[in-house]
Amino acid sequence: MSSTSSSLQSGTVTGIGAAVRRREDFRFITGKGQYTDDISRPGETRAVFVRSPHAHARIKRVDTQTASAMPGVLAVLTGADLAGDKIGNLICGWMIHSKDGSPMKMAPHPAIAAEKACYVGDPVAVVVAETLAQARDAAEAIRVDYDVLPAVTDPAKAQASAQIHDVAPGNTIYQWHLGEAQAVDAAIKSAKHVTRLNLVNNRLVPNAMEPRVAIGEYDRGNESFTLWNTSQNPHVARLVIAAFVGMAPEHKLRVIAPDVGGGFGSKIFIYPEEVVCLWASKRVGRPVKWTCDRSEAFLADAHGRDHVTHAEMAFGDDGRITALKVKTIANLGAYMSTFSSSVPTYLYATLLSGQYDIPAIYCEVDAVYTNTVPVDAYRGAGRPEATFVVERLVEVGARELGMDPGELRKKNFIKSFPHQTPVIMNYDAGDYLASLKKAMEIADVKGFPRRKRDSARLGKLRGLGYSTYIEACGIAPSQAVGSLGAGVGLWESAEVRVNPTGSVEVLTGSHSHGQGHETTFAQLVSERLGIPIETVSIVHGDTDKVQFGMGTYGSRSGAVGMSAIVKALDKVEAKAKKVAAFMMEAAEDDIEFKDGRFTVAGTDKSVGWGEVTLNAYVAHKFTGAQLEPGLKEGAFYDPTNFTFPAGCHICEVEIDPDTGHVEIVGWTAVDDFGTVINPMIVEGQVHGGIAQGVGQALLERAVYNTDGQLVSGSFMDYSMPRAENLPSLKVGTTTTRCPSNPLGMKGCGEAGAIAAPPAVINAITDALGTEDIAMPATPQAVWAAIRKTGVGRKAA
Amino acid sequence: MAAVSLTVNGKAVTADVDPRTLLVQFLRENLRLTGTHVGCDTTQCGACVVHLNGVSTKSCTTLVLQADGGTVTTIEGLAAPDGPLHPMQEAFRENHGLQCGFCTPGMVMTAIDMVRRKGYDLDEQTIRHELDGNLCRCTGYHNIVKAIAAGAKAMKGTSQAA
Numbered sequence: 001m002s003s004t005s006s007s008l009q010s011g012t013v014t015g016i017g018a019a020v021r022r023r024e025d026f027r028f029i030t031g032k033g034q035y036t037d038d039i040s041r042p043g044e045t046r047a048v049f050v051r052s053p054h055a056h057a058r059i060k061r062v063d064t065q066t067a068s069a070m071p072g073v074l075a076v077l078t079g080a081d082l083a084g085d086k087i088g089n090l091i092c093g094w095m096i097h098s099k100d101g102s103p104m105k106m107a108p109h110p111a112i113a114a115e116k117a118c119y120v121g122d123p124v125a126v127v128v129a130e131t132l133a134q135a136r137d138a139a140e141a142i143r144v145d146y147d148v149l150p151a152v153t154d155p156a157k158a159q160a161s162a163q164i165h166d167v168a169p170g171n172t173i174y175q176w177h178l179g180e181a182q183a184v185d186a187a188i189k190s191a192k193h194v195t196r197l198n199l200v201n202n203r204l205v206p207n208a209m210e211p212r213v214a215i216g217e218y219d220r221g222n223e224s225f226t227l228w229n230t231s232q233n234p235h236v237a238r239l240v241i242a243a244f245v246g247m248a249p250e251h252k253l254r255v256i257a258p259d260v261g262g263g264f265g266s267k268i269f270i271y272p273e274e275v276v277c278l279w280a281s282k283r284v285g286r287p288v289k290w291t292c293d294r295s296e297a298f299l300a301d302a303h304g305r306d307h308v309t310h311a312e313m314a315f316g317d318d319g320r321i322t323a324l325k326v327k328t329i330a331n332l333g334a335y336m337s338t339f340s341s342s343v344p345t346y347l348y349a350t351l352l353s354g355q356y357d358i359p360a361i362y363c364e365v366d367a368v369y370t371n372t373v374p375v376d377a378y379r380g381a382g383r384p385e386a387t388f389v390v391e392r393l394v395e396v397g398a399r400e401l402g403m404d405p406g407e408l409r410k411k412n413f414i415k416s417f418p419h420q421t422p423v424i425m426n427y428d429a430g431d432y433l434a435s436l437k438k439a440m441e442i443a444d445v446k447g448f449p450r451r452k453r454d455s456a457r458l459g460k461l462r463g464l465g466y467s468t469y470i471e472a473c474g475i476a477p478s479q480a481v482g483s484l485g486a487g488v489g490l491w492e493s494a495e496v497r498v499n500p501t502g503s504v505e506v507l508t509g510s511h512s513h514g515q516g517h518e519t520t521f522a523q524l525v526s527e528r529l530g531i532p533i534e535t536v537s538i539v540h541g542d543t544d545k546v547q548f549g550m551g552t553y554g555s556r557s558g559a560v561g562m563s564a565i566v567k568a569l570d571k572v573e574a575k576a577k578k579v580a581a582f583m584m585e586a587a588e589d590d591i592e593f594k595d596g597r598f599t600v601a602g603t604d605k606s607v608g609w610g611e612v613t614l615n616a617y618v619a620h621k622f623t624g625a626q627l628e629p630g631l632k633e634g635a636f637y638d639p640t641n642f643t644f645p646a647g648c649h650i651c652e653v654e655i656d657p658d659t660g661h662v663e664i665v666g667w668t669a670v671d672d673f674g675t676v677i678n679p680m681i682v683e684g685q686v687h688g689g690i691a692q693g694v695g696q697a698l699l700e701r702a703v704y705n706t707d708g709q710l711v712s713g714s715f716m717d718y719s720m721p722r723a724e725n726l727p728s729l730k731v732g733t734t735t736t737r738c739p740s741n742p743l744g745m746k747g748c749g750e751a752g753a754i755a756a757p758p759a760v761i762n763a764i765t766d767a768l769g770t771e772d773i774a775m776p777a778t779p780q781a782v783w784a785a786i787r788k789t790g791v792g793r794k795a796a
Numbered sequence: 797m798a799a800v801s802l803t804v805n806g807k808a809v810t811a812d813v814d815p816r817t818l819l820v821q822f823l824r825e826n827l828r829l830t831g832t833h834v835g836c837d838t839t840q841c842g843a844c845v846v847h848l849n850g851v852s853t854k855s856c857t858t859l860v861l862q863a864d865g866g867t868v869t870t871i872e873g874l875a876a877p878d879g880p881l882h883p884m885q886e887a888f889r890e891n892h893g894l895q896c897g898f899c900t901p902g903m904v905m906t907a908i909d910m911v912r913r914k915g916y917d918l919d920e921q922t923i924r925h926e927l928d929g930n931l932c933r934c935t936g937y938h939n940i941v942k943a944i945a946a947g948a949k950a951m952k953g954t955s956q957a958a
Contacts, residue, residue: 021889028897029885029904031831031871038830133814209835209843209933210898261833261898262933294836514896514934680892684935688895691936715840715931723927723937728920752936 015527016743019680022519023533024512033259036213036228041287044215045074047277048135049290050125050142051299052117055151055371055708056164059115062125063143070141072134074284077276078125079114087111087279088246090270092336093487096174096345096367104174107165107369109335111245111272111279117146118164118334119371120708121299123272128280128288151371153704155331156308158368164334171369173332173341178349178423179362184314187323187360191314195397201385202775203306203331203702204695205718206378208513210261211292212301216277220285224252225278231257231541232267232511233551236488238543240270240338247278257541260513264692265377266301267513268553269338273300298713303702304378306331307344307385313393319403321356321412326363326389333374340376341367346424346484347382347472353421354390355432355468355646356412361422371708377553379692380750383471384757391467391758396771405762406445409436409468425472427644429736435670436468439648442730443668448652461655461791462665463767467759469649472642473747474559474740479638491638492556493549494564496525496572498631500617502610503535506568509549510561511541515685515749517557520677524562524743528569530596531609547634555747558677559643563741567635575631580612582621641740645747647671647733649690651759655767657791660783662698662764668730669755674738674746682748683731689752690729695721696753697760699776719776767791800864804829805873819863820844820855823870831871831901835931842930845902845909846870852909854929871901874908883954884908887947888940895934906930907944908951916952918945 014020027033052059064076090109097103112123125142129135152161158171165171188194215228225248231237234255242250260267273290281288292300307328314323330344349363394412398405413432420426440446448464455462475481478489493509504525510517518538526533539545552561573593580598581588590601599606615621619629652666669686676682699719703711712718737744757775764777769791773781797812804827811826823829823846834856835843844856847869874882884907887893894900910918910926918926923941932940 022892024897025889025894028894028900029871029881029888030875031829031901033831033897035830035833035898037834038824040825040828133816207933208898209841209896209931210833211835259897262896264933291834294838294841516895684892684895684939687936687938688934689936692933714838715836716838720840720931720933721936722931723924723941726924726937728941729936729938 014523014533016523016675016677018523018678020519020523020533020678022516023522024516024518035210035259035261036215036230037291039215039228039258041215041217044287044289045128045130045284046132046135047280047288047290048127048139049123049273050139050144052113052120052122052124054117054146054148055120055153056149057117057146058149059113059117059124060145060147064125067127067138067141070134070138072130073127073138074130075128075280076125076138076142077280077283079110079112082110082112082279083114085279086246087275088244090272090275091240091244092338092341094339094342095485095487096176096341098174099177104341105168105172106336107167111275119373120710121373122334126276126280128284151708153370153372153706153708155306155329155368155370158370159366164369164371168369173336173367173369175366176345177362177364180360180422181362183360184323184325184362188312188314188325191322192317193315193401195313195393195400197311197392197396197772199309199311199389199392200774201305201307201309201388202696202700204304204378204700205298205702206264206266206301206304207720208262208264208266211294211297212267212271212273213291214274214277215287215289216281217287218282224248224254226254226256227274227278228256228258229274230260230267231255232260232263232513232553234511234541234543235509235549236551237270237274241275241278245275247275255543257511263513264379265304265381265553268551269302269376295714298710298718299373302337302374302376303333304375305385306375309389311389311393313397315397315401319401319408319411321358323360324352324358326352328363328365330365330367331370331372331375332367333370333372335374337374337376340374342486343377343382348386350424351383351386351470351472352390352423353425354387355414355470357414358422363423372704379689379753380471381554383750384754387467387469387754388758391469392761395466395762405466406436406440409466426641428641428739430644430646430672431734431736432468432646434734435646435672436648438732438734439650439668439670442670442732443650443652443666445650455654459657461657461767463653463763465651465759465762465766467649467755467762469755470644470646471750471754473555473645473750474639474643475554475556476642477639488550489638490550491636492560492564493547493634493636494568495547495634496565496568496632498572498613500614502531502613504529504531505537505539506565507539507546508561508565509546509551510557511552513552515552515557516678516681520681521562521565523677524565525569529609530594555645555749558745559738559741559747560637560639562743562745563639564635564637566742567637568633571633571635572631575633576612576616578627579616580607582627583607583612583615639741643674643738643740643746645671645673645751647751647755649755649759651763653763653767655764655782657786660779660786662777662782664694664727667727669752670732670734671748671751672734672736672746673748674735675744676733685748686731686752687729689750690756691721691726692753693756694726694760697757697775697777699725701776798861800860802863802865803867805870813860815861817860818856819858819860822860823855829870829872833898833901835898840931841899842902842906843899845905845930847905847909852906871904883950884947887950888943891939891943891946893935893940893943899930899932903930903932903940907947910944911948911951916948918948920945
């Protein structure tokens with residue numbers, strides 16, 4: 001249970017860099033959290049959805065008669081009712097154009113299917129009743145007549161299968177590309193060696209521990225709606241539901257995302273159930289609450305990953321990488337979810353340079369519809385898929401070239417910054433050698449041969465795998481993402497409200513669902529203003545309190561969200577200095593602010609923070625013509641670049657050749673996140689990311705059968721990482737400051753999930769001496785690989 | 797409807813319930829004790845763990861009628877409203893054993909039961925094995941394991957019975 005850093009040892013100070021214990025924890029450890037399902041509205045009713053049992057079927061008739069007459073039933077609503085009320089479709093907010101210039105083929109996505117169900121789980125009706133039990137009983141009494149149509153679930157077969165949507169021939173949403181095809185082909189042709197791999201990035205179910213919940217409430221007196229939901233970005237939900245779905249004008253819709261029990265991307269998106277609860281609340285005139293069951297969540301929450309890829313990496317004489325060529329088919333499921341189009345394109349191909357100086361890269365991506373749950377961003381979103389491609393190719397390439405995988409990486413690392421890759425990104429800072437070296441030391445790579453021999457003596461196979469990953473976080477300059485097709489800007493907002501007594505409320509457009517913003521954001525404010533952390537409150541997650549914000553995903557809350565707070569604090573300080581100048585009858589330019597005191601430079605005249613804040617409000621020392629009373633400032637911060645966290649993870653495994661069981665016996669993570677506000681929280685983020693990455697590599701896979709049934713549709717069937725699947729983790733950092741934001745932060749949320757899968761697979765294939773093994777590397781798969789190669793018998 | 801009487805966090809409770817009412821529904825909806833969570837529907841995740849007659853129990857798979865005449869302790873009942881936290885609660889906070897907090901009540905209740913059964917000196921292997929019935933998606937378990945080891949030690953010699 002050791003940790004290489006001592007973050008948990010401190011905790012006495014509260015500024016930037018201190019391991020402050022979380023301020024949100026008391027309510028969670030005492031059962032006083034307020035998650036959406038904990039909220040109960042007066043007169044609340046319950047909604048239960050009827051979902052299609054077929055992957056692809058025409059809806060002939062929905063018989064609601066029996067259900068409507070059952071006890072407690074207030075309404076049974078169908079897709080026809082939704083269309084009748086002119087409720088708009090859900091949308092995908094990132095436009096991607098194909099190679100030929102044509103726009104992506106976005107099929108209509110009604111919140112309740114009226115004509116056709118396109119995946120198992122597609123809502124076809126909803127029951128609203130007095131109690132949950134009554135709603136469930138009535139839902140079971142609804143009879144739906146279907147004409148079952150041929151279904152496709154495998155992305156590799158989608159383009160040659162029965163068409164799902166009229167708008168998308170060949171089930172193809174777009175055929176996109178990035179990079180220089182000719183240069184890459186030429187480099188491959190003249191290469192000394194080319195490593196080729198076929199890779200599947202397995203489909204995952206995010207499974208935040210809190211299932212999604214929505215409560216819709218209509219206020220007829222004000223003609224306004226309120227939605228409580230489990231959202232990572234309530235303002236974006238409001239914007240989409242107002243502007244596209246057309247439920248209500250933006251100023252008549254309030255969205256509140258209270259305590260949210262994990263998101264990992266899956267709670268970014270605007271879902272059918274949220275729309276339906278709002279709409280139904282107006283229909284029945286009472287609040288309507290829907291709480292997702294876990295098994296329902298498997299069919300209702302956007303899934304992640306699901307790529308089929310062929311990739312080629314070309315090497316020169318000296319082991320230098322000369323080119324990378326990638327062809328990917330990305331499964332986007334039955335409809336285009338909110339940001340799905342961006343994940344296998346600009347969040348994927350732009351990271352294919354990894355940590356390496358690769359002169360030429362070309363990537364083609366075909367996005368396809370299938371009769372599966374929509375696929376969208378899941379922790380890392382495109383970047384884990386890119387890293388898996390690059391890190392598997394580098395590892396296999398090293399073995400094929402007879403080089404040490406660490407040495408091959410060192411030879412190809414980018415060593416000077418800024419570095420322009422051939423795939424859009426301009427890396428601003430990093431030291432990849434430093435993180436690799438440090439990780440190798442902590443992991444005792446030198447001692448690995450001895451440990452391998454020790455394992456062999458016990459009849460076990462031992463392997464070591466590297467992953468030197470990079471990601472792009474803190475998305476990003478709005479103008480840049482706009483030019484790439486984003487329908488939104490990706491700035492962040494902050495408002496700092498200083499009270500007369502000097503306490504501070506910070507309203508942020510970021511959203512916390514486990515990240516600890518109430519602590520880290522307050523650390524920043526406390527340090528900057530020189531005031532106790534107890535006097536700072538962080539407010540988020542309510543569109544009636546926070547004017548606008550873009551929410552939390554892609555590790556943007558530090559680099560972008562906190563930068564907005566810095567900008568607002570700059571304005572607060574500037575105004576407070578003016579107040580202090582009037583109080584001390586000094587020139588504004590002579591006022592210095594440090595540790596919560598305003599001093600006239602070169603004198604012993606000073607006033608404290610609280611005196612200044614009070615004076616800002618009583619306004620006795622200046623006239624309205626000289627200075628506006630009050631102390632409240634807002635800021636919108638738009639980043640100048642993405643940030644580029646990077647690092648090295650080393651996984652060591654021991655495999656039992658008789659059972660195929662893989663035990664992770666060592667894990668070292670050395671990450672460069674730039675400035676760290678709270679090392680305890682950052683380590684926790686790394687731990688959690690690694691667990692999800694290990695889950696992908698060893699345990700997790702959403703399995704569809706050929707009929708389109710989700711076979712792994714519950715926690716009984718879908719293998720979630722448990723405590724025994726994971727080792728104690730060694731976590732360290734190296735630091736290069738990010739030059740692209742005022743605090744020098746890069747972001748830490750995705751790192752583990754991005755780095756881990758190739759580290760695990762590289763370690764397993766190292767142990768087995770095989771080129772590849774598919775994820776998840778279950779005991780069965782590993783055992784079969786051992787039988788194929790015979791390596792187990794040699795070891796024993 | 798059926799009558800049920802039980803003691804929850806030291807208070808006697810009597811109610812008429814639909815016989816299919818689960819213990820977790822009763823706690824959350826009838827008593828508004830919303831600290832006990834529902835994270836799955838297959839008894840896998842452990843977010844709903846409470847103590848029934850002193851033994852950790854998944855309240856999502858227990859009918860409230862099965863608890864008739866029994867004594868239930870939930871996360872809300874571990875510490876008096878104005879008193880100190882239970883050492884296991886304190887250990888989770890001190891060791892950053894939680895992020896989103898959703899699995900935390902179940903984890904804490906499971907951990908206390910673990911101490912009751914396995915003693916105050918819990919090694920890492922034992923803790924990881926005993927956590928088989930509790931899922932966390934945020935922490936990677938690393939700090940939960942640390943928190944439980946520390947909490948178990950802290951329970952030794954305090955008035956907090958395991």
